[in-house]
Every structure is written in structure tokens, then in C-alpha cells.
């Protein structure tokens with residue numbers, strides 16, 4: 001089969017397809033014919049930096065999510081030909097992922113989907129919607145009356161979080177660090193230019209989704225009303241940890257801090273997400289589509305940050 005195989009740090013311009021042996025099925029793992037996959041900021045981080053770490057198996061087929069059909073069920077509850085999605089749980093890091101014609105994946109990270117979305121649309125859903133869903137409902141406990149700040153909203157996750165929050169009736173204030181991108185936040189109630197300090201510029205915030213990450217988290221916490229919650233989900237600012245974290249000085253009185261990690265999807269939540277998409281007639285947020293033979297161009301588009309929305313690769 002054809003796949004992308006990484007051995008070390010690989011700039012997008014050097015990404016190619018290799019001929020790779022088909023994975024052999026084993027109990028607890030199902031073989032999926034990949035129809036399309038979405039690309040993620042975390043795959044860029046993996047390819048350009050993280051791959052050097054010992055905990056990454058090499059050579060590695062990257063890709064943390066996909067949509068496809070079950071080819072071999074390995075005695076699982078799936079049926080041959082069943083439409084599924086898969087994401088996370090070490091996919092494309094601890095074991096081979098989705099940048100391939102076929103992927104052998106652990107049964108507990110493969111989920112049945114009942115949807116009329118096309119393969120392309122379906123591929124834009126798993127990681128982005130699961131993360132937006134978990135951040136908004138599990139972590140921020142978002143309700144219709146909330147005023148939600150989304151910091152760093154000009155990324156796929158930001159656009160989808162706006163979509164979901166508006167669907168339940170929240171007021172959404174979304175930020176971007178580029179003036180030229182303010183029009184991309186037209187679906188929010190307010191689009192705000194983020195110059196690094198939002199405290200005093202935004203008002204009435206009860207919940208905040210932090211996508212820029214530790215770089216701006218303290219300022220985000222300072223924007224929130226007493227009793228409100230901030231969820232740190234993204235790391236777009238390139239700062240991954242809070243060194244010298246002093247909770248007393250860092251977290252304002254009566255404000256709550258949480259975070260979301262998309263590593264543990266479940267069939268129940270995936271079902272809820274697809275029902276929500278159907279009920280609210282949401283259109284998956286696709287920014288660009290590439291064929292598998294153009295994987296180099298797809299990776300270049302990811303690294304150049306020029307695409308607004310999910311980059312989807314169709315096989």
C-alpha cells in the first residue's frame with residue numbers, strides 16, 4: 001500500500017509517498033480502508049519537532065484521525081464495509097496512523113457513524129468536533145446564557161467552536177491576532193483583534209476557550225467574571241507549559257481553570273456529535289482538499305498556515 005513514512009524531522013517539501021507492506025491484522029485491531037483524513041496542527045508539530053523523541057515509534061506513518069470502511073473486523077463488533085471514523089489514542093504517534101491507504105487501528109479508537117456526510121465532509125469531523133465538543137460541554141459546561149470568549153479563533157477548532165456555541169445560543173466573542181482575519185470571525189457576535197492583552201477590552205465573559213495556550217492564558221483568566229471557567233485546549237502560541245506556575249498569583253480569585261485532551265473519545269460522544277451536526281444542520285468546516293498523491297502540497301499548506309479551516313486529504 002502507499003503511505004507517508006517518517007524517520008525523523010521532515011519539512012513539508014520532503015514529504016513523499018512510499019510503498020509499505022500491508023499491516024497484518026491481530027485481535028483487538030481492525031483494518032480500515034482509509035477514504036479520507038483531516039490534517040492537524042499536532043501533525044505539523046510531530047513532523048517538525050516531536051518525532052525526535054524516544055516515545056515516538058519510527059519509522060512512523062503519521063495521522064491522528066481518518067474516515068473509512070472496515071476491511072477486516074478481527075472478530076470485533078464491526079461489520080465488513082461498515083462506515084467508521086477513528087482518532088487519537090496514540091494513532092500516528094505510538095502506532096501507525098492515517099496517512100496511508102489502509103490503517104490497522106485499535107478497536108476502542110474506531111467508531112461507527114450513521115451519517116449522510118460525504119467522505120470528505122466526514123473526514124473533517126472527528127478530531128476537531130470531538131475536541132470542540134469536549135472543551136465546550138465537558139470542560140466549560142457551556143449553556144445558552146454564557147458569554148464565550150474564544151481566543152485564537154482563526155483555526156479549524158475555533159471556527160467549529162463558534163459554530164457549536166452559536167447553535168446552542170451563546171454570545172460568542174472571538175479573537176484573532178491578525179487584523180486581516182477579523183472578517184473570518186463574522187459568525188461570532190464580536191470579532192476582536194488580539195494584541196496580547198484582552199483584559200479590560202472584553203466584558204461579561206463567563207467562559208473562555210483558550211486556543212493560543214499558556215502564552216496568553218493568564219490574561220485570558222483575567223478577562224473572566226467570578227465563577228467563570230477557562231479551558232486551555234490549544235497551543236497555537238507555541239508555548240506548551242507554564243514554567244514556575246504559581247496558582248495563587250496565576251488564577252484570579254473565584255475563576256476556574258481546566259483543560260481538554262482529546263485522547264479518550266467514546267462511541268456515546270461520537271453519536272451525540274453526529275446527532276448535533278444533523279439536528280443543527282452544521283456543515284463541517286473544510287478549508288482545502290487535496291488528493292493523496294498531493295500529500296506534499298497538503299503538508300505545505302498546513303505548514304504555511306494559509307488555509308482557513310480543515311485540510312482534508314482524499315484517497
Ligand SMILES: NC(=O)c1ccc[n+]([C@@H]2O[C@H](COP(=O)([O-])OP(=O)(O)OC[C@H]3O[C@@H](n4cnc5c(N)ncnc54)[C@H](OP(=O)(O)O)[C@@H]3O)[C@@H](O)[C@H]2O)c1
Pocket residue numbers: 039040041042127128131152153154155156157158176177178181211212232233234235236237238260261262263304305306307309310
Ligand atoms: N487539547 C487537544 O486535545 C487538542 C486537540 C486538537 C487541537 N488542539 C490544538 O488546538 C489548536 C488549533 O488546532 P487546529 O487543528 O484547529 O489548528 P489549524 O486549523 O491547523 O489552525 C492553525 C491556524 O491557527 C492560526 N492561529 C490563530 N491564532 C494564532 C496564534 N495566536 N498564534 C499562531 N497561530 C494562530 C494560524 O493562522 P494565523 O496565524 O494566520 O491566524 C494557523 O493557520 C492547536 O494548537 C492544536 O494543537 C488541541
